Amino acid sequence: MALSLTPKTREVLFQVRKIIPPLLEKFHKGQMGRVAVIGGCEDYTGAPFFSANASALLGADLSHIICEPTAASVIKTYSPNLMVHPYMLQSNHLPPNSLETADSLSGRIIGMLDRLHVIVVGPGLGRDELMLETAGIVIAAARERGMGIIIDADGLLLISKSPGLIKHYKNAILTPNIVEFSRLCKALNVDTTSPTACTALARELGGVTVLQKGKVDIISNGTSTLTCDVPGGLKRSGGQGDTLTGCLATFLAWKKAYVENLWDVEGGKIGEEELIRLVAFAGSAVTRRCSYLAFAEKGRSLQASDLQGFIQRAFGELFEDGEGGAKL
Known part of the structure; x- marks a missing residue:
């Protein structure tokens, strides 16, 4: 299952290596990524878990899920490694005569934002109006703080209704x-x-x-475009995109660490616009390689959970060898 990559893809992957932090004794907990996934309702608990867990498995230091209380009680049983916060609320779960609104619910989440680097909005969010409105207020608050934002699934439904939430914000990725x-x-x-x-x-x-x-992933900011053609698996089971959002979140957090010069980087610094494209390409490449490896083992029985166990192997094959150099 050796990698078969085009010269262009090899070139981009080599560039991505520059924003991957080394493992240094001087780093402390949290510097290499504090990520929160906002999503998870009574009907959907797997998606936010896969996203947050992928972020942690790729290398984020701290991974949170902010979800609806009934989802929180379930997600907490999946893994003790993730921090789960039941701060969202669905309309049909409002107590009689409740004074809770999207503004009041979002306040508790916004209070967390200064402790985070990146938010992922959408996995398992559902289409309840109160959940969507709360998520929209949080997106606006994260944007004001200059945070990295990734939007997927029903978070994209919110953007299709209110594109102004994200328009012109260049530290965001839609999937x-x-x-x-x-x-x-x-x-x-x-x-x-x-x-x-x-x-x-x-x-x-x-x-x-x-x-x-798609068959290949197309990445564009409107002026420059990349195509990620790293081979993926042939099974299209639901939930594989949640591994993508989690991987993107970690790479986006690493981008912040790179910009803040948390380690010595050889050569000239990469510009902000190019960094976002590299983040998107890296998340795509790792997820596609995970899918390929999982499909090679599982075939038609492949499920979203199968990708999670291949995240570090895919990352190593794309970006490292035994000495920390490129396997390209």
Whole structure:
């Protein structure tokens, strides 16, 4: 199962190595990534777990899930490594005569933001209006703080209704599948049949990075575009995109550490626009390689949970060898 990569892909992966932090004794807990996944309702508990767990398995120091209380009680049984906060609330779970609103619910979450580097919004969020409104307020608060933001799943439904939440914010990545991409394009009057639809959508969003998932993943900020063609598996089981959002979150947190010069980097510094594209490409590459390795073992029985066990192997094959150098 040796890697078969195009020269362009090898070149981009080599660039990604520059933003991957070394493991140094001087680092302390939290510097290499504090991530929170906002999602998880009574119907969907797996998605936020896979996302947060992938972030932790790739190398984030601290991984949180902020979800609905009924989801929290379930997710806490999945792993003791994740911190689970039952701060969201669904409309149908409001007590009689409750004074809770999206503003009041979001306040507790916003209070956490200064302790985080990156938020992922959408995995298992559902379509309850109170949950979506709360998530929208948190996105706006995270944007004000300049945080990294990744939006997927029903978080993208929120963006299709209110694109202004994320428009012109260049520290964000959207990860639509084919249905979500079509919905976003319709909302922003972009022709989905165009071969440059991803570029056009990113341009209409004011330079937000869009990672269009498909046979190959197309990554664009509206002015420059990359294609991640790292081979993936052939089974399309639901939930594989949650591993992607978790991996993206960790790489986005590492980008922050890189910008803050937490370690000595050889050569010239990479510009902000290029960094976001490298983050998106890296998350895509690791997830696609995970899918390939899991499919090679599981075949048609592959499930979303199978990708999680291959995260470190995929990362090592793409970015490291036994001495910490590139296997490219």
